[in-house]
Amino acid sequence: xxxxxxxxxxxxxxxxxxxxxxxxxxxxxxxxxxxxxxxxxxxxxxxxxxxxxxxxxxxxxxxxxxxxxxxxxxxxxxxxxxxxxxxxxxxxxxxxxxxxxxxxxxxxxxxxxxxxxxxxxxxxxxxxxxxxxxxxxxxxxxxxxxxxxxxxxxxxxxxxxxxxxxxxxxxxxxxxxxxxxxxxxxxxxxxxxxxxxxxxxxxxxxxxxxxxxxxxxxxxxxxxxxxxxxx
Amino acid sequence: xxxxxxxxxxxxxxxxxxxxxxxxxxxxxxxxxxxxxxxxxxxxxxxxxxxxxxxxxxxxxxxxxxxxxxxxxxxxxxxxxxxxxxxxxxxxxxxxxxxxxxxxxxxxxxxxxxxxxxxxxxxxxxxxxxxxxxxxxxxxxxxxxxxxxxxxxxxxxxxxxxxxxxxxxxxxxxxxxxxxxxxxxxxxxxxxxxxxxxxxxxxxxxxxxxxxxxxxxxxxxxxxxxxxxxxxxxxxxxxxxxxxxxxxxxxxxxxxxxxxxxxxxxxxxxxxxxxxxxxxxxxxxxxxxxxxxxxxxxxxxxxxxxxxxxxxxxxxxxxxxxxxxxxxxxxxxxxxxxxxxxxxxxxxxxxxxxxxxxxxxxxxxxxxxxxxxxxxxxxxxxx
Amino acid sequence: xxxxxxxxxxxxxxxxxxxxxxxxxxxxxxxxxxxxxxxxxxxxxxxxxxxxxxxxxxxxxxxxxxxxxxxxxxxxxxxxxxxxxxxxxxxxxxxxxxxxxxxxxxxxxxxxxxxxxxxxxxxxxxxxxxxxxxxxxxxxxxxxxxxxxxxxxxxxxxxxxxxxxxxxxxxxxxxxxxxxxxxxxxxxxxxxxxxxxxxxxxxxxxxxxxxxxxxxxxxxxxxxxxxxxxxxxxxxxxxx
Numbered sequence: 001x002x003x004x005x006x007x008x009x010x011x012x013x014x015x016x017x018x019x020x021x022x023x024x025x026x027x028x029x030x031x032x033x034x035x036x037x038x039x040x041x042x043x044x045x046x047x048x049x050x051x052x053x054x055x056x057x058x059x060x061x062x063x064x065x066x067x068x069x070x071x072x073x074x075x076x077x078x079x080x081x082x083x084x085x086x087x088x089x090x091x092x093x094x095x096x097x098x099x100x101x102x103x104x105x106x107x108x109x110x111x112x113x114x115x116x117x118x119x120x121x122x123x124x125x126x127x128x129x130x131x132x133x134x135x136x137x138x139x140x141x142x143x144x145x146x147x148x149x150x151x152x153x154x155x156x157x158x159x160x161x162x163x164x165x166x167x168x169x170x171x172x173x174x175x176x177x178x179x180x181x182x183x184x185x186x187x188x189x190x191x192x193x194x195x196x197x198x199x200x201x202x203x204x205x206x207x208x209x210x211x212x213x214x215x216x217x218x219x220x221x222x223x224x225x226x227x228x229x230x231x
Numbered sequence: 232x233x234x235x236x237x238x239x240x241x242x243x244x245x246x247x248x249x250x251x252x253x254x255x256x257x258x259x260x261x262x263x264x265x266x267x268x269x270x271x272x273x274x275x276x277x278x279x280x281x282x283x284x285x286x287x288x289x290x291x292x293x294x295x296x297x298x299x300x301x302x303x304x305x306x307x308x309x310x311x312x313x314x315x316x317x318x319x320x321x322x323x324x325x326x327x328x329x330x331x332x333x334x335x336x337x338x339x340x341x342x343x344x345x346x347x348x349x350x351x352x353x354x355x356x357x358x359x360x361x362x363x364x365x366x367x368x369x370x371x372x373x374x375x376x377x378x379x380x381x382x383x384x385x386x387x388x389x390x391x392x393x394x395x396x397x398x399x400x401x402x403x404x405x406x407x408x409x410x411x412x413x414x415x416x417x418x419x420x421x422x423x424x425x426x427x428x429x430x431x432x433x434x435x436x437x438x439x440x441x442x443x444x445x446x447x448x449x450x451x452x453x454x455x456x457x458x459x460x461x462x463x464x465x466x467x468x469x470x471x472x473x474x475x476x477x478x479x480x481x482x483x484x485x486x487x488x489x490x491x492x493x494x495x496x497x498x499x500x501x502x503x504x505x506x507x508x509x510x511x512x513x514x515x516x517x518x519x520x521x522x523x524x525x526x527x528x529x530x531x532x533x534x535x536x537x538x539x540x541x542x543x544x545x546x547x548x549x550x551x552x553x554x555x556x557x558x559x560x561x562x563x564x565x566x567x568x569x570x571x572x573x574x575x576x577x578x579x580x581x582x583x584x585x586x587x588x589x590x591x592x593x594x595x596x597x598x599x600x601x602x603x604x605x606x607x608x609x610x611x612x613x614x
Numbered sequence: 615x616x617x618x619x620x621x622x623x624x625x626x627x628x629x630x631x632x633x634x635x636x637x638x639x640x641x642x643x644x645x646x647x648x649x650x651x652x653x654x655x656x657x658x659x660x661x662x663x664x665x666x667x668x669x670x671x672x673x674x675x676x677x678x679x680x681x682x683x684x685x686x687x688x689x690x691x692x693x694x695x696x697x698x699x700x701x702x703x704x705x706x707x708x709x710x711x712x713x714x715x716x717x718x719x720x721x722x723x724x725x726x727x728x729x730x731x732x733x734x735x736x737x738x739x740x741x742x743x744x745x746x747x748x749x750x751x752x753x754x755x756x757x758x759x760x761x762x763x764x765x766x767x768x769x770x771x772x773x774x775x776x777x778x779x780x781x782x783x784x785x786x787x788x789x790x791x792x793x794x795x796x797x798x799x800x801x802x803x804x805x806x807x808x809x810x811x812x813x814x815x816x817x818x819x820x821x822x823x824x825x826x827x828x829x830x831x832x833x834x835x836x837x838x839x840x841x842x843x844x845x846x847x848x849x850x851x852x853x854x
Contacts, residue, residue: 121337
């Protein structure tokens with residue numbers, strides 16, 4: 001133990017020697033993230049539309065997804081193992097569960113933030129219900145939805161490291177291994193790599209968010225919304 | 232032959248115009264409210280005319296308008312647009328054929344100005360090659376700089392937004408337009424300009440328009456016919472602005488129209504519409520005595536000085552002192568002039584603010600045409 | 615199902631409620647670490663947040679902290695803290711110190727953000743008027759801005775607490791105690807009932823934290839007309 005403490009915490013050689021493993025774990029990390037967010041969206045969008053259309057369902061949906069969100073990650077992953085084993089499935093069930101609250105809340109808030117007069121004008125011009133949803137409401141909800149995807153993605157990246165317990169931790173695997181043999185280089189590699197990945201993903205998605213919503217970035221002329229006159 | 236009806240008052244027959252929009256005994260009851268928003272309303276909107284629905288808050292004017300394009304469905308009664316019952320048509324198709332402008336316009340924030348204008352053409356499947364020129368055409372009609380085409384609504388001023396909104400409603404050239412307080416959200420100067428521009432365009436396009444406003448002056452300015460509405464969608468009077476001002480049907484209408492009905496009527500009559508009078512005129516080369524003769528003839532204490540048609544000003548007795556000819560008496564310019572396109576109300580303003588107590592009428596190039604006296608103007612109203 | 619039943623049996627087993635590995639001890643450890651972390655985080659974040667919100671300076675810093683703080687993988691930061699403590703003061707390496715350090719770092723962003731936004735949201739005109747009346751800066755801060763920002767501040771503390779309680783579980787992975795111990799040990803020992811029981815305990819603690827602090831939040835909530843307005847709007851608007 002003393003010997004290890006006296007040694008410098010990082011060894012670049014080690015990192016270089018193990019670049020293949022690190023690379024593979026990185027790929028695993030990316031895959032797990034992508035799958036989790038994709039499935040999360042696939043579940044969240046219908047749920048959100050339901051909550052948007054029928055407001056009463058919003059509370060129970062939020063309550064349930066909130067409950068899932070509150071359960072600490074280690075607990076969730078561990079508790080699933082007796083049932084679904086040490087598999088990607090276990091990890092994904094946990095990861096997807098954590099994305100739901102963020103995604104549902106952001107999608108619903110985004111949809112609700114679409115100005116009433118825009119919807120009124122669109123209906124009056126002759127948009128069908130479906131066209132209104134896909135061509136007006138969803139695009140205008142994009143800023144909130146994109147923000148939700150970004151937060152969900154970044155938190156998923158962090159949570160994957162915890163799944164190292166069950167062997168599906170991506171870069172977190174390095175942390176766990178490093179802890180087992182008390183080798184600081186490995187620990188730091190895993191920790192810093194996942195940190196950098198998270199920050200990079202955040203920046204990348206922020207850029208994508210901006211690129212997708214050009215109308216929010218332009219200079220706004222002050223327009224005071226009219227008070228409903230004569231009503 | 233179609234009847235122009237009002238629920239109170241006489242029924243007129245309009246032999247020459249078909250009703251483009253017909254509301255027959257329309258009632259709308261909203262759930263959880265005691266009295267109906269609109270009750271037994273019957274109204275015909277003749278083709279090519281602008282009918283303004285005006286009234287206090289809660290009179291049902293907006294509700295009525297929104298029933299025409301079926302954004303609200305009537306509880307009972309019939310609504311016909313171009314002879315067809317709106318309840319029997321596909322609502323989406325119906326709305327694509329009716330121009331719709333609301334107070335806050337509701338431009339799609341995530342689409343450029345050009346895309347906004349092209350909304351209904353795109354919905355109805357117009358070819359791209361047809362859409363582009365149409366967008367350009369509309370932007371030109373509404374005086375919108377082509378540079379604005381690629382801008383987003385948030386970058387436009389209030390006036391620009393309103394114009395884009397109206398242009399958008401006209402994109403597929405619908406025969407019918409519904410407009411709900413479209414100019415209310417801008418300041419009065421911009422509003423007046425927008426109203427003028429719109430009247431201009433309507434003169435050319437001759438659309439059938441139902442226009443809702445709470446502002447009686449706007450109604451008088453914009454309407455061919457006005458329906459003054461009271462709570463419950465009751466039409467107190469349905470007539471031309473002139474008639475409403477001249478003969479308000481009852482106290483409610485009288486009160487709603489407000490004071491100064493006479494002045495409001497004057498605003499509707501143009502100087503060009505009436506016979507102007509001669510006034511005292513001398514040329515600059517005339518003698519002071521000739522000037523005094525002119526004054527006496529018209530029982531006035533001043534006379535205009537006109538040089539070969541061009542108006543130089545006026546002179547009175549004190550100015551003529553010591554002058555050899557009228558021209559030497561330094562004619563003073565009139566403080567206000569009116570032209571043929573000004574209203575009698577403006578002429579009246581000119582009269583009360585000038586020393587000479589008449590309105591001097593000139594052509595565009597300051598060429599003297601005549602005068603208008605207070606008596607002459609009153610005659611238009613008192614008859 | 616079988617496993618679940620066994621886990622429940624494990625929970626009611628009396629022997630698991632005594633001794634240094636007993637449920638009460640572990641729970642206490644968990645709560646201690648969490649409370650310490652939130653307290654320190656609040657002690658740092660609230661004054662900082664008040665300062666930033668009141669003076670409206672360094673906002674960029676606060677926003678960056680919030681953004682970065684949200685992205686940090688909790689396990690990652692925990693293990694980094696562990697490595698650092700290991701190097702600097704090896705005697706303290708097990709559990710408590712690195713965990714609390716990491717938890718404080720994780721707990722600061724929500725409190726900081728909510729505090730400074732809460733203070734900033736106090737209408738600038740109201741503050742101006744207060745200054746104009748002759749209130750000193752401190753009076754403005756303590757008498758006006760703080761009370762009005764309290765609700766958001768509490769919300770921030772609540773978010774922070776839930777995150778901290780959840781992440782404290784990971785302390786077990788670096789040799790610490792807390793309820794996470796059951797999960798990690800249960801996993802290592804292939805003792806499924808223990809594993810699931812530990813998960814249940816941790817989940818319950820986290821949910822309880824959320825609920826209790828949520829109740830506090832609701833108590834502080836001002837009586838707004840928001841619900842009435844929503845209902846009125848629904849009645850007034852009629853769809854075709």
